[in-house]
Amino acid sequence: GQQVQQSPASLVLQEGENAELQCNFSSTATRLQWFYQRPGGSLVSLLYNPSGTKHTGRLTSTTVTKERRSSLHISSSQTTDSGTYFCAISNMGYKLTFGTGTSLLVDP
Amino acid sequence: NSKVIQTPRYLVKGQGQKAKMRCIPEKGHPVVFWYQQNKNNEFKFLINFQNQEVLQQIDMTEKRFSAECPSNSPCSLEIQSSEAGDSALYLCASSPGVSDYTFGSGTRLLVI
Numbered sequence: 525g526q527q528v529q530q531s532p533a534s535l536v537l538q539e540g541e542n543a544e545l546q547c548n549f550s551s552t553a554t555r556l557q558w559f560y561q562r563p564g565g566s567l568v569s570l571l572y573n574p575s576g577t578k579h580t581g582r583l584t585s586t587t588v589t590k591e592r593r594s595s596l597h598i599s600s601s602q603t604t605d606s607g608t609y610f611c612a613i614s615n616m617g618y619k620l621t622f623g624t625g626t627s628l629l630v631d632p
Numbered sequence: 633n634s635k636v637i638q639t640p641r642y643l644v645k646g647q648g649q650k651a652k653m654r655c656i657p658e659k660g661h662p663v664v665f666w667y668q669q670n671k672n673n674e675f676k677f678l679i680n681f682q683n684q685e686v687l688q689q690i691d692m693t694e695k696r697f698s699a700e701c702p703s704n705s706p707c708s709l710e711i712q713s714s715e716a717g718d719s720a721l722y723l724c725a726s727s728p729g730v731s732d733y734t735f736g737s738g739t740r741l742l743v744i
Contacts, residue, residue: 572732
């Protein structure tokens with residue numbers, strides 16, 4: 525089945541620094557979505573980006589479909605960005621396969 | 633605020649008891665999913681529906697779990713006989729079908 529690996533597993537930043545999160549997947553993905561989750565919180569959709577580059581606010585995602593990878597760039601990180609970031613993909617069918625997650629901690 | 637509404641937010645059951653949770657998908661989304669997220673942040677797909685019909689489900693879902701998505705009523709996921717290992721966050725999501733997914737806030741189940 526599909527496998528999704530995210531790196532780094534955890535990241536600690538000072539407020540104001542930029543973050544770069546990576547997502548690599550083992551097979552073709554026709555859908556790719558980045559999610560955010562606070563501890564004990566719900567899963568919030570950040571960006572839907574199956575290919576190319578998408579922006580929203582301080583977030584930029586670049587997906588290179590042929591190379592089976594996607595990145596999420598967070599600029600000028602804030603303490604409220606702390607949480608876990610998940611990449612999830614699907615191919616043709618509807619079922620999503622989630623990555624292992626990147627835990628981000630932004631210190632003030 | 634999520635457009636997918638899940639209730640209850642928390643659910644506590646004894647082992648062997650039934651546990652039932654509900655989900656109202658986003659309006660206009662014919663595809664509905666249920667996922668289980670454990671304490672290690674691992675997601676397990678349980679079942680999905682399209683227009684009230686089951687598309688896919690895993691073996692576990694067939695045995696102890698039952699789910700339905702009737703028209704004009706909330707979708708539901710029920711665990712017939714709860715086990716300690718069922719303690720997890722249960723997430724419902726909906727999709728228009730060919731693009732992104734919207735998740736609800738989840739139902740956190742604790743089986744004691």
